[in-house]
Amino acid sequence: MQAEAPGRVQDVRRQNLAVALGAIQRTERSTRAEIAARTGLTKASVSSLVAGLLETGLIEEVGVTRDGERGRPGSGLVLNRQRGALGAEVNVDYLAAGVVDLLGEVRVHEVVERPPGGSPEEVLGELRALARRATTAAEADGMVLLGGGLAVPGLVDPAHGTVLTAPNLGWRNAALAQHLEALLPGAPLGVVLSNEANSAALAELWYGHGSSFRDYLYVSGEVGVGGGLIFGSELFAGPGGHAGEVGHLVVQPDGQQCSCGGRGCLETVAGQHAIFSAAGIDGTSTADRMAALLGALDAGSPEAARAVETAGHYLGVALASAARMVNVSAVILGGHFAGLQKWIRPSLLRSLDSYAPGVVPPDGVAFSGLGQTAALRGAAGSRLREVFASPHDLLN
Amino acid sequence: MQAEAPGRVQDVRRQNLAVALGAIQRTERSTRAEIAARTGLTKASVSSLVAGLLETGLIEEVGVTRDGERGRPGSGLVLNRQRGALGAEVNVDYLAAGVVDLLGEVRVHEVVERPPGGSPEEVLGELRALARRATTAAEADGMVLLGGGLAVPGLVDPAHGTVLTAPNLGWRNAALAQHLEALLPGAPLGVVLSNEANSAALAELWYGHGSSFRDYLYVSGEVGVGGGLIFGSELFAGPGGHAGEVGHLVVQPDGQQCSCGGRGCLETVAGQHAIFSAAGIDGTSTADRMAALLGALDAGSPEAARAVETAGHYLGVALASAARMVNVSAVILGGHFAGLQKWIRPSLLRSLDSYAPGVVPPDGVAFSGLGQTAALRGAAGSRLREVFASPHDLLN
DNA sequence: CGAATTAGTATGGAATCTGAACTATATGGC
DNA sequence: GCCATATAGTTCAGATTCCATACTAATTCG
CATH class of the missing domain: 1.10.10.10 (Winged helix-like DNA-binding domain superfamily/Winged helix DNA-binding domain)
Incomplete structure (x- = not known):
């Protein structure tokens, strides 16, 4: 202090x-x-x-x-359940907007699927229409929205409303401040950007496994592998604001080149693309390929099983290091890891036990049950928490 | 909040x-x-x-x-330069005690070399005599000591005054509360335990490279490899109090068994014993072997050069992961790494650039210049900082 | 219906900050 | 030398907000 x-x-x-x-x-x-x-x-x-x-x-x-x-x-x-916040999410193949009240309940929820791609302006234009639908529905219900949060799969600078880099959206240094304001015009607290994995980690804290753990590392498995650190029921963002990014821990010093410029990162063996290609699964959309992978696993395909097992093994290597580094004893796995729970869990636990025995016990490994609304609920929830932290600011 | x-x-x-x-x-x-x-x-x-x-x-x-x-x-x-704190250190082959004033200057400094080994009781008995010498000298000078800190090479529980584990001292669950009190009887703030690497990280902040960096990872190279995280000019201890322990990051998934029970930890390739044995250096005391290693390096021994280069390479792998994980862009290397600076720096920088390009730039890699008093100064300094943080507590 | 019990409000006193007025002590121009 | 000017530090009234105590309000129990 x-x-x-x-x-x-x-x-x-x-x-x-x-x-x-x-x-x-x-x-x-x-x-x-x-x-x-x-x-x-x-x-x-x-x-x-x-x-x-x-x-x-x-x-x-x-x-x-x-x-x-x-x-x-x-x-x-x-x-007062008539007060709430807007939660919004931009992801690779869908947009979502919703309204969450002070009790944390999702009162309105709107989703549209859309093909990947599009400039930040185009995407935020579509999102604005969606958000407008959600907010008018909530306001018709008598609600007053105090602020909002927008989660994106990338590194953000919330203070300036800028997406620094979101490889899977193809965005880089996108200044969104004006678009954020337009999502919820005139709200007392405005709309703030957040990282999707961080928001999902917070949603897990408030609406998921957070009741079991005070401190944990959340790992979001998407095309990339993101992460969020929760210490003492608070998000720990680190000095630069991007702590917990487990996707680029080095797990194979002699491994493949990674999109980040490094080599042998976790993402190169446990990201969605890595698992799909190791399992020999083709397809156009992520959802299709995921379904095909689950089908192959169910059918007992050894190729698919080995791909997932390998991902689990290296996930364990990364989590062993990460848990030691920041001294946590629990991890929560979301995204595709949650869907693959049944197949990935054994090799992950073996790996954890072998690289960091006793650090993360088996009952410290949990899988998210929140599904796709996690990021949205986390983004809105973090704004509501600000209100709880300084109610004074709402007094003229 | x-x-x-x-x-x-x-x-x-x-x-x-x-x-x-x-x-x-x-x-x-x-x-x-x-x-x-x-x-x-x-x-x-x-x-x-x-x-x-x-x-x-x-x-x-x-x-x-x-x-x-x-x-x-x-x-x-x-x-008031007449107010200060006791700093003390137990290490494998020496004990140290000193007095640091409110300006951070070391006013008294006492060191004794001693053979490794001894129970906590024996060692703290010797330390008490040493501390008594230091405090009476300071008090003769008119100083008033407000509290003290004791740094040990191991994991500690400061709240209970317990050393949880200090492998290189051979201590485990050593309850030292009474011995701590005896080091500085009747002081307003008592004597508090700390981890040596954390204390050295803080000393670096206040008396070393801290003026250049607000956020960094300090790595202490001793028999083990410890670490301390400084964020925003504060020590970050993590939820369990032991964050920053880089010595057990996994850098070789197929590597050697480590004393921690894991496999392929950084310590197994970059700890003092690992470097000495890879370089083919024998000897009884650590100081002798270190001198021999430096001699071999100066003489151009390819074996020694390769040993150090390998250590630098894997240190880079660990630091690439660590820096990404906690989002810092600077590291400060102390202990034997500081002494080996000239030989270890090139391979470390190459490795960092290859595993996490752009994350830790070359001028974010610094080597400590504080030498052996670092831990002692950090331990005393952290007590003085508590005084600065709540001076009110000193009023009747 | 009154005694007991708990909820909530009103009032006075204490701590501490701010702002304005005041006192103290220097420099500089004439 | 003396007075205007400038800066340092103190004093005091006013505002805010807490706590402690006394009070009023509303209910249950016998």
């Missing part, structure tokens, strides 16, 4: 508003007295803080419920 | 004391007016805060210095 900024007396209230809101968020229904007991604040302070939170619109007072206990019943406080 | 603890009005002062002290720390000599200008606090607040800091004894008022400027001259404020 190399404290730079001086503290003001008002900052105390900023923090306590967040503390009180956090207490409300963690239970179905709270009363002022319960909040005081849980946070350690006095009843008087809580009364004042709750008044402020009611003013932000983030919480609502629901009537008293006589629960049969002795004494005056408290009046219930709940998160 | 999943804020849990409610804020009090008093917390504002806690923070502002640290802010003011930080402003004083960053310049040779400050005045209240300068502090106000630099921090954004008002002159009135700074006056009050400085009064509090004077009470802690951490700063001193030195007389006014007429500098020829117009207007009333400010009265100078400086860090």
Whole structure:
């Protein structure tokens, strides 16, 4: 804590508003007295803080419920389900937009499939139409959207709204700030870019296996292999903002050239293309090839089994190093790894046990069950978390 | 910031004391007016805060210095050089203790060589005598010691004062809490355990190459290969407290068995023993063998050159993965790597460029110049930083 | 229907910041 | 030398926000 900024007396209230809101968020229904007991604040302070939170619109007072206990019943406080955020996702062969409320529930969800390719302008134009459909539907329902998040499969600079590089979209240094603003015009918090694997890692934290692990490495298997690090229920982005990129750990010092310019990266043996070609699977769309691979595995094709086993082996090599490096003991595998769970798990566990015995135990290896909405939910959820972290900002 | 603890009005002062002290720390000599200008606090607040800091004894008022400027001259404020911390180190073949003042200068330094081996009790008994010599010398000089740090080559649990495992000392689950207290009886902040590589990484930050890099991976080459991660001028310890351990990244999936139970770890090709035996160097003490290796290299021995080159190559493989994983662009090499700089640098740079082109540029590779006092200075320095972070704790 | 119990509000006191007015101490021009 | 100017530091009133205590409100139990 190399404290730079001086503290003001008002900052105390900023923090306590967040503390009180956090207490409300963690239970179905709270009363002022319960909040005081849980946070350690006095009843008087809580009364004042709750008044402020009611003013932000983030919480609502629901009537008293006589629960049969002795004494005056408290009046219930709940998160306002009429507040939410936009979540959006650009991926290689589809676009998605949705609205997530303060409780984390997906209230609206729109997806369109589209052929790969297109400039950032074209793609974001299509996405805007989709987002408009989603937001008007939500607003017709009485919802107010506070901000939004857009997940893309690539490295991003959220501060400037720029996609630095997204090889599978063919984008490089794409400045999207204006397009982001257009997705949700006039929202208090705007729309922020994020990396798809990071967003999926957060979605896993909030809506998936996150209840089991406080610290883990999430690995997203797509055409590329991405990753996100969660420490203490927070995303760890690293100094440059791109930590957790396991796809380019070196697992075969004498291996193939990688698209990143390096050699023997994990992606060259465990990315989708690598597995498909090792298994001898052709096809046009990713979905088709994935189906064909699963079919071959089911049919007992030794070629397919060996391809997946090899991927699992090298995934284990990479995860052994990664787990040691950042000192985590759990990994969650998403994307194609989740679909291949049954076939990839044995070789992965063997490999982990042999390269880093005891570091990642078998029950520290989990497979994602969230499917394709993970990134979208994570992107919207991260904006909602910002609201929870500083509700004060919503007070004029 | 999943804020849990409610804020009090008093917390504002806690923070502002640290802010003011930080402003004083960053310049040779400050005045209240300068502090106000630099921090954004008002002159009135700074006056009050400085009064509090004077009470802690951490700063001193030195007389006014007429500098020829117009207007009333400010009265100078400086860090009190009579306050400091104990730094201590247990290593395989020596013990060290020293006293570091608030400016980071080593005021007393005591080292004894000793044969390897000994139980934690024996070793800490010897260390206590050494520490007593150092502290009485410092106290005779008028110094007051606020706390201390002890660096050991192994994984530690600072909260409980336990060495979890230190293979090169032969220690395992050694509970040292009482011995730590005995090193500096009655000090306000006590003595805290730390990992040697982490402490050296911090020493590098404060007294070495840290001025050039805000984020880097420090690699300590000893019998084992340890590491420490510095992000944003802070040590990143990871969820379990042991992040940055590069010694056990897998660099040869088909390589040798490692003492950690894994296979093909960096340590098996770049640790001191690995290099010595690959170079065909025998000898009893580490210092002797190191001297022999340097002699062989100077004499142009192809065997020695190849051993070091191989170590550099695999060090590059590990650092390529590590840098990608945690997204740093600089590494600082200490321990035997620093001594071998001239011979190891070329193969390391080639390897980095080939496995992670552009990630760690050549001028992001630095070699430590701190020598053997690094860990001691880091251990003491980290306690002093705690003082800087919360000076309030020193007020009655 | 009153005693007991719990929820929530109102009020006074303490801590601490800010801003403006004030005092202290220097330089520089005449 | 003296006074205007400039800068450093202090004092004091006002604002904010917390806590502690006393109070009012609403319910259950006997």
